[in-house]
Amino acid sequence: MKTNLSGQVEVLSALILELAALFPGGTQQAEHWRRILENLQTHFSEDRCRVAVVGTVKSGKSTLINSLLGRDLLKRGAGIVTAMITRVESGSRLQALLLFKNWEEVNGELNSALSFFPSPMLLERKGAFDIRRQADRELLVGVLAQVNQDQLLSQDMMDKNYVLVQSFLEGYSSIQEFLDEGRQRLELSEDQVVRHQQMVAHEALAVYLRDARLTAPFPWPAQGMELGDCQGSDSPIPQHLAQVQNYLIGADLVIYVISSRVGLRQADYKFLTDLKRMRLWDNCVFVINLDLNELEDATAAQKLVQRWQRELAAFQAEPPVFAFSALDNLLNRLKQQGVSLTPKDLGKLLTWESDAASTEFSRNEAARFEGYLREMLANRQTRLLLSGSLGQLQTVSQGVREWIALQNAFLSDNVAAFQTARERLERRRWPLESLMSSLGSAMQGGVQELKLELRQRLDRFFDFRHGDIGPIITRFIENYEGSLETLEIGEQVSAFMSGVYLVYQTFQQRLLLFLTEEINLKILDFIRLQEEWLQKRLTQVLEPLLSPLQDALNLYYQEIEGLGIPATAPRVATSPWTKPEALQPKLFSLEISLSWRIRSEALLRFGINLVGEALGRLKKLWRKQASKPKPDRLRASLADALQTIKTQTLGEMAASLLDYNEGLKFRYFFPLLEHLAQSQESALKSSLTALLLDFEGFQEALTEQSHQKAERRQQLVDLARRLEQLETASAALAAAASQVG
Structure with a gap:
């Protein structure tokens, strides 16, 4: 349907060019029409349908995307520190774009990771680390060698900060020259895409990446589709979940992948609840990634589908569920392509094909799933048509039709009659143009009032003491006690360093998880409510301005009818509300992580000072109270350190929430308000200008000989016939779109 509309735009553009050639002196109106149509074509080409592929770790997300692409493209490592979503866009050829962090970002993450790091070698450190300095790299090698790795194990994996520092050091020599040249973009052609696989799969290189984007041809029509390969929803690192949330904000569809071997776990139900809170549940589709090695038969697969439909019905009645082996689908496609x-x-x-019934079931389900995706993409494009694109095309068609009719009528009159008609129409046109010229200033007054209202609403919500989330954050921090009683503590003063590091890291991770799972979602819900409120209030601002425009347009069209030309004034109305894809709110927990990286030197210094002072007090206490059990002294000191950390964090949270509030105003809501107001103003002016008739070039045609006029009239009749065919096709497209929409 999108292709049909694009074709109609091209046909109408060609008709306008022919019409302009008939009246060379009157090209201004034709140029305005063509600009509207060019903007429509640009809108089509830039439109993206964003599909987030989510699920737990190793559920088969990357394999599913590879199977949809029909090529083994995504080779993701199982690293624990790489917070990155790989995006795959539909395109005519295979290529990749890698975006790298700059040295400031790298050093910020490095110093943030070293806060409270359990190494005595850091206690004498006076300033921040810069990985570009050889002395700093050598010191970091010593720091990593000194720490007790057994104490840095959590959830059966090495501590993420240890891995992060180690990865930065390991990958430095490979990336140093590239970043030193100030380059942060690496574009890879089809024969170089293997470098993308090497980068994202190797932790020591992936830590230097900020983003990775792939463009690839799909084996089925997928123009405008983007697949996002998201981190596992059960990742132990809160920043990973925050990155996924950030991608989901702009997602049109969510594909939730469930491993048939594992099924739905507690982490899945928590994430599914988050999707519902984000108002994404109606856009979710579920894929049970079958393990054909463990599947008894096709009947067992059908029972699995029924089982998960029953479990998911707690969230939504009759959720769309598909069950197939993504790996079988991929390997079968590769085999059909002749890949070895x-x-x-x-x-x-x-082995799988030896069980013909199960394999047939899986492949039929895969085909049904791809059909579902194609239908979803087509329906979204249909909604795009109904949201204004088709209306703009029809407005231009109406303007062209009325212009042709007026030209034809004037070619039958003399110059005097033409001048009279022109004066009558321009007398009616002037009030309309005057209202249009004052539209911007009238709207700006309303925009400024709305900015003031927005500021007050956001300030109330984000007030740290009395707002909706500040007190919740405060209670979490104040009530956090950690698990000091279960913490294994040695009998040496040096054990304090490992203890305070674990206390700090656990507190920081719990806080980030709380901010991600609770505060982010509360803020997102607040943002959605403000967006709805903003559209409602802008409509109220616009309504008093539309009535005078409609009255002036009605009078203008009455004058056209008085000239014997059948015409009806269209309804003056607001356009559908849209916002730029690039304009999205930032998540609070991601902004907090960024803030900590920016202030990493201060955090490093705070940690060093806190540990140094506490160790000094401990050594004195050790000598004075030798009879007291040493672990108890250490535990008491750790409790004091935790209280100091919590006090410091409360101050950080208050400042961060204030900064986030201001950033949300000036980097999201105010630009959104300006965009919405400007787009409404531009759409109104563009539509009305498309209907106003331009008389330039007419008078020259009236002075021609009779046979020349007859020739022009014949050309106009031909153009009118072709335009009528186009409008008939456009009406049929609108009828089909309305049935789908």
């Missing part, structure tokens, strides 16, 4: 499979993969495929 490894003996292991070929063996899997042959």
Whole structure:
């Protein structure tokens, strides 16, 4: 349907060019029409349907995307510190774009990771680390060698800060020259895309990446689709979940991948609840990624689908569920393309195909799922048509039709009659143009009032003492006690460093998780409510301005009818509300992480000072109270350190929430308000200008000989016939779109 509309735009543009050639002196109106149509075509080409592929770690998200692409493209590592979503866009050829962090960002993450790091070598440190300095790299190697790695194990994996520092050091020599040149973009052609796979799969290189984007041809029509390969929803790192949330803000569809071997776990239900709170549940589709090695038969697969539909019905009645093996779908596609499979993969495929019924079920389900995606994409494009694109095309068509009719009528009159008609129409046109010229200033008054109202609403919500989330954050921090009683503590003063590091890291992770799972969602809900309120208030600002415009347009069209030309004034109304794809609110927990990285030197200094002073007090206490059990002394000192950290964090949170509030105003809501107001003003002026007739070039045609006039009239009749065919097709497209929409 999008292609049909694009074709109609091209046909109408060609008609306008022919019409302009008939009256060379009157090209201004034709140029305005063509600009409207060019903007429509640009809108079509830039439109993206964003599909987030989510699920727990190792559920098969990357394999699913590879199977949809029909190529083994995504090779993600299982690293624990790489917070990055790989985006794959539909395109005519395979290519990749890698975006790198700059040295300031790298050093910020490095110093933030070293806060409270359990190494005595850091206690003498006076300033921040810069990985570009050889002495700093050598010191960091010593720091990593000194710490007790056994104490940095959590959730069966190495501490993320240890891995982060280690990865930065390991990858430095490979990336140093590239970043020293000030380059942060690396574009890879089809024969170089293997470098993308090497970068994202190798932790020591991936830590230097900020973003990775791929463009690839799809084996089925997917123009405008973007697939986002998201981190696992059960990742132990809160920043990963925040990154996924950030991507979901602009998602049109969510594909939730469930491993048939694992099923739905507590982490899944928590994330599904978050999706519902984000108002994304109606846009979710579920894929059960079948393990054909464990599947008894096709009947068992059908029972799995029924089971998960029953479980998911707690969130939504009759959720769309598909069950197939993403790996079988991928390997089968590669085999059909003539790609040489490894003996292991070929063996899997042959084993699965020996159970014809199960394999047939899986592949039929995969085909049904791809059909669902195509239908979803087509329906979204249809909603795009109904949201204004088709209306703009029809407005231009109406203007062209009325212009042709007026030209034809004037070619039958003399110059005097033409001048009279022109004066009558321009007398009616002037009030309309005057109202249009004052539209911007009239709207700006309303915009300024709305900015003041917005400021007050945001300030109330984000007030740290009395707002909606500040007191919640305060209670969490004040009530946090950690698990000091269960913390294993040695009997040496040096054990304090490892203890305070674990206390700090646990507190920071719990706080970030709380901010991500609770505060982010509360803020997002507040943002959505303000967006709805903003559209409602802008409509109220616009309504008093539309009535005079409608009256003036009605009078203008009455004059056109008085000239014997059938015409009806269209309704003057607001356009559909849209916002730029690039304009999205930032998540609070991500802004907090960024703030900590920016202030990493201060955090590093705070940690060093706190540990140094506490160690000094401990050594004195050790000598004075030798009879008291040493672990108890250490535990008491850790409790004091935690209280100091909590006090410091409360101050950080108050400042961060204030900064976030101001950033949300000036980087999101105010630009959004300006955009919405400007787009409404531009749409109104553009539509009305498309209907106003331009008389330039007419008088020259009236002075021609009779046979020349007859020739022009014949050309106009031909243009009118072709335009009528176009309008008939446009009406049919509108009828089809309304049924889908």
